[in-house]
Amino acid sequence: MNTQAAGSAHTPEATPLERFYAVIPAGGVGTRLWPLSRAAAPKFLHDLTNSGSTLLRATYDRLEPLAHERILMVTGEAHKEAVCRQLPEVKDTDLVLESEPKDSAAAIGLAAAILYQRDPEIIMGSFAADQVISPDTAFQAAVREAIYTAATGKIVTIGIKPTHPSTGFGYIRTGEPLAVDGAPSAHAVVEFVEKPSLAVAEEYLASGQYNWNAGMFVAPVALLLKHFSANEPELYAGLVKIAQAWDTPERDVVMAAIWPSLPKIAIDYAVAEPAADAGDVAVIPGTFSWDDVGDFAAIGRLNSASEVDDVTVLGEGARVFTESASGIVVSDTKRVIALIGIQDVVIVDTPDALLVTTTAHAQRVKAAVDHLKAKGETDVL
C-alpha cells in the first residue's frame, strides 16, 4: 500500500498499483437532466440512484480502495464549496480549480501536467464524476488490469459492453489480445469511432468487436503528455507552464494569464484518437453494469425499486400520489404531486422550474434548455 505524500518522487521499484493516481474531472452540467441538474447544481452533485450518495461521492468511494486518497479533483471554481462539502477528505493539493470551463482536454491535461511535475512515474486514471457503476469490485478489477496494462506503455481505456445498439455513444473497436501480466483481458484498440447511425450500431453490436467508449482511461502521465505535445502543442505548452507554477506562489498569476487563452477541445480528439492511430491504446472490457444517466429515462431504469404504483419516485420526502399513472417523478421540493391517468410521464419538480415530458422525449430536454437560453430565461438554467 502506498502512503507517500503527493509532491514527492517515487522510488524506481514502485509497483504499477503504487504509481496509480486517480483524477476525477467534475464539470458537465448534465443539461438533459434539467431542471434538476443545472449550472449551479450539476449532475454530479445529485443522488440520482436513491443510494444516499451523490454521483461524485460514489465515484470517489469507488476509486478510494485503489487510490488510497491519491485522488485529484478537477472542477470549476463555482463548485469548489459543494465538492469540498461532498468530499471533506480532499486535500488542497488534490483540488484543481478551473476559472472557466475549457473542455476535457485542458482539464485532464492540466491534471496530467501537475501530477507529472510532482512525480513523472505516475500512472493516472481519469473517471467522470457522474456515472453509475456496479458492482464496485468489478470496476476495481478492470481498473487494476488497466493499471498493469498502462505500465507497459499504453493508454488504456475501459470499455463498456454494449447492451443495445446505442447511437448516443462512441465505440471502441477491439483488436488482438495483449499479453500483459496482471491484465488477462487487455486487448489492443484498432480505432475509436464516433457515434454511429442505428444501422451501423446494430452491426457493431452483432460483431461483438466493439465496446462503448465511456471516457474512462488509465495511462502513464508521461505518455499522455507526449501525445498532448505531439497533437496539441499550443495546449501542451500552456498546460506545462501552469503545472510548473502550480505548487509555487506563482500559481494564480500564471493560471490567470494562460488558462483563459487555452483552446477548447475534447480529450478524444486531442489524445485518444491520435494515440489509437499510433498503436498506443489498449482496452479492458468492463464486466460491470454502467449507466451515464444521460436523461430522465435512465433515472427510471436506475430507480425502479422505489415505486409508487407504476411511478418511480426520486427525492427525499417526496409526497407523490398516483392514480392510473406511470413514469418518473423527481421531486426536489416538498410539494404534493398528484398524477392522474397519465402514462410514461416524466415530471421534474424543482423550486423554480418544472419539467413535464415523457420517457420517450427525455433526450429532447437539452433542446428545451437551449431554447430557454435563447429566450434569456437564464435564471433557471
Next chain:
Amino acid sequence: MNTQAAGSAHTPEATPLERFYAVIPAGGVGTRLWPLSRAAAPKFLHDLTNSGSTLLRATYDRLEPLAHERILMVTGEAHKEAVCRQLPEVKDTDLVLESEPKDSAAAIGLAAAILYQRDPEIIMGSFAADQVISPDTAFQAAVREAIYTAATGKIVTIGIKPTHPSTGFGYIRTGEPLAVDGAPSAHAVVEFVEKPSLAVAEEYLASGQYNWNAGMFVAPVALLLKHFSANEPELYAGLVKIAQAWDTPERDVVMAAIWPSLPKIAIDYAVAEPAADAGDVAVIPGTFSWDDVGDFAAIGRLNSASEVDDVTVLGEGARVFTESASGIVVSDTKRVIALIGIQDVVIVDTPDALLVTTTAHAQRVKAAVDHLKAKGETDVL
C-alpha cells in the same frame, strides 16, 4: 330605478323589477379544480377565464345592472375577508355568513327568510358565484323575464339549452308556454329530472324539450318560504327564528343556537322538485352561453385564446415553454414550466401542490382529492 335602502318596506305599487333582490351563495370549494381551487381559496375566488375578474366579481357585475346594489352575499365565515376584498361595495347588511356549511337549502332559505323579514314583497334571484356566462346582456334579459314571470306567482328557473348529452347535469322538462307580460319565452316546467344516463341524455337532447338545470332561479320570497314551510318544516322554523333575530342584537346568539342543528339538504329537493309537482315552477330558456367550469377541461375550452403553441395557459406572469405539446397549464406560481412532447396534458402548478393529468381524466380530480383527504394530506386541500 329603485334606490330604497334595505330594511324598509316597499310601497304596493313597486314594479317587479323594483322588487328584485339578487342573492349570491358563494360556498362550493370546486374540488375538481384542485389544487387551484381548495378550501382556503375556493373556485369563486379565481379568475378562471383570464378576464381579469374572479368568477365572484364577474357574477356580481353581471347582476348589478339589474339589482343596483341590492345583492345579498351568502358565504362562509372563512371567506368573509376574501369576499369583501373582491366586493368592497357590499354593505354589512348584505353579508350573510355561515358559521359552517349547511348545503344550499339552508343557505338560500336563510337569505329568503332575512329578505322576507325586511320586505315580504321581494322577488329574489339566486345565482351561483362560480359560473361563466356570456354575453351579460342575454343573461340579464333572461333574468328580467324571470322576474316578470316570478311576479305572477312562480318559482322561475333559468334553463340552459343543452349543447351535448351531458350526464353531469340535472334536466328541466319544459311544458306549455305561459302568457306573461314582459316574459315572452316563459314556459311551464313539467318536472326536474336527475342526472340521466347517456342514453337518456341523448333522448332529452333530441327531443328539444329539456334544458339543463344550472341552479339559477327567481321567485317571490313569500312563495319560496311557503314551499320551505310545506316540505321542510323543521328547517323552515329554524330559518325563520334566525331571520327574525338577524337585524337585532340577538343575531349571533340565535345563529349559534340554531344553525348548527339545521338539516343539510339541497335546494332542489327542499323546494324546486316539490314546487314543480305543485305546478308552481316556470322556466326561461337562456340564450346565453354558460359553463359551470366543472373541471380543467372546461378551463381549456374557456381560455383557448391565450395559447402558447397548442397549450392554453392560465395565470398572471406564467412562464411556460412548450415543444410539441398540447393541453392546459394553470400557473399559480412564477416558476418556469417546460412541456416537451406531451399531448392533452393538464398541469396545475401551485406553491404547495402540483397536479398532472389529462383533459380526458379531468373529472377524476375529485377522486384524487378524496384520496388525499383519506391519507391525511389536508394541508394542501
